[in-house]
Amino acid sequence: MKLNKIKSRMIGALTVACLLAPANAALALDEITVAYFLEWPSPNLLHKADGRFEKEMGVKVNWRAFGNGNEMTAAMVSGDVQIAYSQGLTPFVVGVTKGAPLKLVSAAVSYAENDNCIVHKDSGITQANAKELEGKKVASPIGNVTHYKMLKTLQHLGVDTNKINLLQMNPPDGAAALARGDVAMACGFGGALQRMKKFGSPLMTAKEQEAIGIRVFDIVSVTNDFAQDYPDLVVSFLQITEDANNLFRTNPSEHMPVIAKESGQNLDDALSMINLFEFPTRDEQLSDAWMGKTVNAFVNEVADFYVQEGSLPKALDDYSVTMDDSFIRQVK
Structure with missing residues (x-):
């Protein structure tokens, strides 16, 4: 299936979901659902394990794993999820542009080294002859940060992205397809x-990608209704996450076994991944490097890119209404 057809179907489906979203979804105060990723170790899993989120937020907290950030958006639009932890910036931008009632309330993690495209060792394809990818099968989740990075990378290397045979695959399926030599x-x-x-x-290292302006970070997003009706719970979630990040920094080796178990990984794999993560502090997030300036600028950059690339018909005039730093400002 051609790239544009896949993209139009996925974004079209998301548009329908957004339009069908209830205007005032009633949330039960006795429980909430948090979207997250397995095989994605983060310090706040410590307090998922010890029950601190439930104890301090005063509600049952259900943690639901997803395959990509677009699935998180769809679940939030439907009212099944109230908070998404480590949602990719790209699916957030695509979602709010199409009407998803979401707010970006925090930066979660920066991870340039933990998101990339791998060419099969038997393909003979390098940066020098990257155009040979045209006509070949490429596996990737579509409409998320991974997809954005792939498109920016290929365009930089002179590849016509409309000529690749892009297959929508979440990372585990893509890894299996690469192992079989199917892509x-x-x-x-x-x-x-x-x-x-x-x-x-x-195909291109993270440092090479950063050198051409490709940044990679995930966010914490919440539904508009949840932010409006239960702001204290949003602040509490961010505070517990901040405390977990600080706790992890004091003695990483002590806490890794629990984090690895909660992320569904063995200790060595979890450790090798988390060593490539950066979890910005509350003060860092409020600086120009994050929520103070850069995040807003990058949101607009991503939106403009997808409009130029043809995935979105039009960007919003103002994305600042989809971002709110008032919650992270209350974190101590």
Whole structure:
């Protein structure tokens, strides 16, 4: 299936979901659901394990794993999820542009080294002859940060992205397809990316991508209704996450076994991944490097890119209404 047809179907489906979203979804105060990723180790899993989120937020907290950030958006639009932890910025931007009632309330993690595209070792494809990817099968989740990075990378290398045979695959499926040799390149993140590297190498390293302006970070997003009706719970979630990040920094080795178990990984894999993560502090997030300036600028950059690329018909005039730093400002 051609790239534009896949993208139009996925974004069209998201548009329908957004339009069908209830205007005033009633949330039960006795429980909430938090979206997150498995094979994605983060310090706040410590307090998922010890029950601190439930104890301090005063509600039952259900943690639901997803395959990509677009799935998180759809679940939030439907009212099934109230908070998404480590949602990719790209699916957030695509979602709010299409009407998803979401707010960006925090930066979660920066991870340039943990999201990339791997070319199969038998393909013979490198940066020098990257145009040979045209006509070949490439596996990637679509409409998320991974997809954005892939498109920016290929365009930089002179590849016509409309001529690649893009297959919508979440990272675990992409890793399996690359292992079988079904695709010339697979793109993904987390544990699946580590498995991909056993069968090839990055088309472009993270440092090379950063040098051409590709940034990679995830966010914490919440539904508008939840932010409006239960602001204290939003602040509490961010505070507990901040405390977990600080706790982890004091003695990483002590806490890694629990984090690894909660992320569904063995200790070595979890450790190798988390060493490539950066969890910005509350003060860092409020600086110009994050919520103070850069995040807003990058949101607009991502939106403009997808409009130019043809995935979005039009960007919003003002994305600042989809971002709110008042919650992270209350974190101590």
